[in-house]
Amino acid sequence: MPTLQQDTIQHTTIVDAPATLVFDLVAGFDRWPEFHGPSVHAERLGHQDGAEVYRHWWVIDDHTVRSWQARWRFHRDELRISFEFDPEGPDAAPSRGQFAFLSLSAGSAEIRAEQTVSGPGSYDPERFERELRELVDRFADAAARSEERRDLVVDFEDPLFVAGPLEDAYNYLYEADKWPERIPHVSRLTLEEPAPGVQFFDMDTQTPDGSAHTTRSVRICLAGNVIVYKQIHLPKLLDGHTGHWKFTPTREGFILAARHTATIKPDALPILGPGTTVLDARRYLRRVLSTNSMSNLRLAKAYAEERGGV
Template structure:
């Protein structure tokens, strides 16, 4: 019988930002996908034994997603966040760790991160060490660039009421392989679903101004309630693009909402023409992303309501 093995990794990083900002950034698990490449989604599952539980999904490569349940304890007074991870994969080791925060000054913070994993045989600490280092680097970037990102990130949600239960509208948007025949601005889509409700696809689209884009996305689908997506191969104008389709049941039907969080790439502004400003790019993205989203929402609404009438 293999002997359990424990490996602990530790890292310390100084961040040029106030401790309250850094703490809130780390504690905001559901916003990690905006600035941390592997993070796709953290779905809250409620409290257990005084801890907040989440289902986490991280993209490992262009074809693989890793998932696990995380139990988090947030102690703002002590400036400490601790966690335990239970992986879904049978050959993956559980782990636990913490982030501790120390205010070095009003504008400087030290993060001390520690993670311990236990499992049989040789545990791949090199990958865990690299992932922790990269996560801390992204915390530093997001904290130190918070003011700039406030201008570069376009974040909005478009809702639409559907006079039908959520099932058909969900199916319409879940069946992405059928979009080229259903959605006018999608000209090509190649879908793969390596595990149930986790999808990758390459897609060619046209925006409302006639511009063509090719992207690769990963989606996590929670049947009947939520489809989360993240573009992992981005259009040239963006440094990041995440979002979701949310299906909220009401007594009268369903509120179907589309959310986008897109990060502008400053060095790519000239794609929109000479002299383009960040504000110009914000207005452009809000217009074209919303236009495509509302088109999709209306098509899903029509599809669902037609089946109610039938």
Template sequence: MSDLTANPAVVTTAHRGTATAPPEFLFDVVAAVENWPQFFSAAVHAEYLEVGDGTDVVRRWFLTPEEGQVVVRTARRHLDRAALRITLEDIEPQAPRTASRVEWLFTKSASGSNVEVVHELTLADDTTDEAYAAAVADLERNAAAQLDAVLDQGNRRELLDQLVLSFEDPLFVAGRAEDAYEVLNEADKWPERIAHVARLTMTEDEPGIQFFDMDTQAPDGVPHSTRSVRVCLAPRLIVYKQIKLPPLLDAHTGHWRFTPTPEGIIVAARHTVTIKPSALAILGEGTTIQDARNYLRNVLSANSMKNLQLSKAFAEDRARG
């Protein structure tokens, strides 16, 4: 359910819904901004810039409706668990925005919880009609999608515990983070360097924001075509999100993290996937969720280790001079 009011300067939209989960659970879902990319279709990455007692600063990367674009927003959050209320205020709004505020409120109901999310957006006085209409449409679309994602987690929380698989594979590298990072950042060269990558076309119109289409082959010979967006934060982190998925998955996010140690670095590959229950038969009649988890853990880890070994060899060759 949505209410929308607007004047030439301020747009306010309210969306409401219900879920079977308790409000405390839903509060935690929204508060865990680092998990948004797995469940919110537009979210790509989130980081905490400041962490305090009930107040923090978070930076979030979002896909825009325009193909191949990402926007970055930084907000100060106030988390009031006693009142089950979360508010966010943009620190540096991007034109045509001059201010942006979001409030989430969770209350108990007879069947679980009521959830309300209110967005208030202030636009510059000289905003064109076209930019105004685009801002309102973007606000409505994102608010509705975010609320739907929160309610879905609340209504499917027990099933999602089974459907979501997350793991990390680390590898020690006797070299520099900058060198290990370089070879994984250069995804356009993977078909020459990594056996399971058959084709990859990449664009990087904005430094550090990459979009690419890739054809790969799993260890069992099954081909996959995917499209991904990556946020590259040299030399410490490369985050990715698949935006065109293989049939078995509803979501796939992950990262490569480069952590210095006194002896070298640890390069860690993380995968988080959400299994699509209706697609289990792709792996054979009678396939269970656990079967799919086992399959994905094996396939994704095997491919990750190839990338990690490439990064290790490249960095250690550089270190040897």
């Protein structure tokens, strides 16, 4: 049974990066999935009582996603970010807290995080503490490696205009269980949908150079707007891979865009051959990911336009 409780945890760490850089990293929710394993997506819902309101989705394990609504307040002049979390579920405990960033000498900074669970609800105190500690440590690592990550992260978006119904293109990409029949480079896909709009699937694909890959992904599907994905079991060359299918209406139809953000694993470069450089890997990923994406875009376009009688 839910009980009234108030527990506070704190975590502090030093990072070899300016405080302003770390502040921007924490405030940039759209970039969290690149370096923080559980983060999948953050959707801005609007502005309320001086706070920016977001819904967040985190993957908990290979079959579970947790989501909650959060109110964030950004105090850049104080280098402080405060938050209030309202998790989903009648028994889940809400929490509040803040991140503070203290400038130190030689361009380094201290991150001070504090979070308090307050009110009726249930929670796992060990997970509560572990998640905050891991999140802060990932911020510190990503900030300290910001220069290196600029080289290792390949980030791009391919757009395509579609004259057919947006809903048909959305359904084409949403119905991933039908991809082996519809998309030539997908040979196998096993789909599970534990909650509406939340999908996990194992997929076997082939890149244009003939290489085969098996991956497991999680997707957050927001009808008529965006399908966000994150690979949680990655190919050997990557430390991370996230992206989306985005649907933007126009007066004549809509723009369907495929985005990829892939992080190269430096010690895996020899997979592409002796002497492979980071630049070689960037060019390889840009080519193979874009080739597959454009193929999918064209297939979704043809499907929607055919059904729309274009």
